Amino acid sequence: MTVTAVLPRSSLHLALLDANDPRIDHVLYRDSHLREDIERRYPGKAVYLGREGRLPRNPRGAMRQIAENRAYYGRVREMLEPLGIERLILFLEGEPLERMIADWFEGPIELWEEGLSHYIDLTSPLWYAARGAAQIVSGFYPRGALRRRADRGRMIVRDRFERRNLAWDYPVLAAPEDAVLFIGSPLVDDGILTREQLAAGLAQVARIAGVPLHYLPHPREDRSGLLPMLAGIDNVAMAPDPHGLTRHVTQHGYRAFVAPVSTALLDLGAFDNSLFVPALFGEKRMDQALRSWSANPVKVAADVNEAAAFLSSRKAAPLHQLRAEASPAG
Known part of the structure; x- marks a missing residue:
């Protein structure tokens, strides 16, 4: 063996x-x-x-x-x-x-x-x-x-999306509720964004969400800086427990899932209801990289107007998950 x-x-x-x-x-x-x-x-x-x-x-x-x-x-x-x-x-x-x-x-x-x-x-x-x-x-x-x-x-x-020679077990998501989930990344901790840039981009997402925006922090994000930032932005709050991605989305339902950049949007499998928004945080390189990736199953918003239109289109009816085209092997 x-x-x-x-x-x-x-x-x-x-x-x-x-x-x-x-x-x-x-x-x-x-x-x-x-x-x-x-x-x-x-x-x-x-x-x-x-x-x-x-x-x-x-x-x-x-x-x-x-x-x-x-x-x-x-x-x-x-x-x-x-x-x-x-x-x-x-x-x-x-x-x-x-x-x-x-x-x-x-x-x-x-x-x-x-x-x-x-x-x-x-x-x-x-x-x-x-x-x-x-x-x-x-x-x-x-x-x-x-x-x-x-x-x-x-x-x-x-891998799951180009060679498609890895299987993946998608979580069973909770029924959609009147909230949007913002999935955090350690962009500030890694020196890619300043705290002010993160707050400005998040405020734009909160303004166009139309429903409460819940922030699910990444395990590496510094909570001591994150909590005061969230307190200063209207219509956004820390997501309720539990904070592990899989456990959270199986217990709490959302109309849409948004992130500047995060593998979590690939892991959820809710591709039709997920959106990358790096442009709202001034990250042009990330925006271009995500757009140029031919196997990307998640939409990318070019600006705040595209992001608003996406979120608005998910308000009228219960959301569904679109996985057939992008599901990896297995």
Whole structure:
């Protein structure tokens, strides 16, 4: 039997593994918030790899952390060697840990969809290069650090919407109610938007929604800055619990689902009722990337008028889900 290892980075990745049921021997992970979920799904198969560290402000501590970061990858290789891995499944292709493991591993590698960024580049090559340069200085794995994409020619690529060789279990959505769900992304936390830009775009969506707008935060969003921002915008409030996407949409119904950019709009499967609105947040590059993606099952609003027309058209009657054309295999 082939010894298979996977390196998931999110709940989406774990759900993809569930839906496609590969036989897994080792679940590698570095993010501690996934520990409980992995142990529950794959008891006795979890391998915690640890992670690199951020540099402290003081010079002596920073130099120490750089050395520790450089040594980290050797420790990971020492952990992986005894596992006898013969098949490797990765989800991210541009991160230091995945790049190091892919360079080290000599067997077949499968690259599974990580989410929306698997298909399109949402930020400029310069943004990725600057990020990679900062990582190199911090002692992170340097090879390929300035590039967004790996060499997919040596990988078996699997995804839901282009190759359609991954299955996906869509949630059963609650019956539509008089509200619109805004799905948050860590755009402020990642330095792509300022808090003021996010608030201005959100205010436009709230103004044209016609019904209450509920904000479902991303797990990485800073709640300390998010809550005061929401309090200052009319017709928008934090979405009620639970805040996990699947649990939330099965318990709370919405007329439409809106986001500047979010894999969640792909995961819901409510394609006829979902809308990307990056242009309302001044993100022209994201708008163009989403429009140019030929397999995109979700509409993209060019401006506030298109977004208003979309939301208005979903007010008169109960909404339905349109999945036939865009459903992945399985």
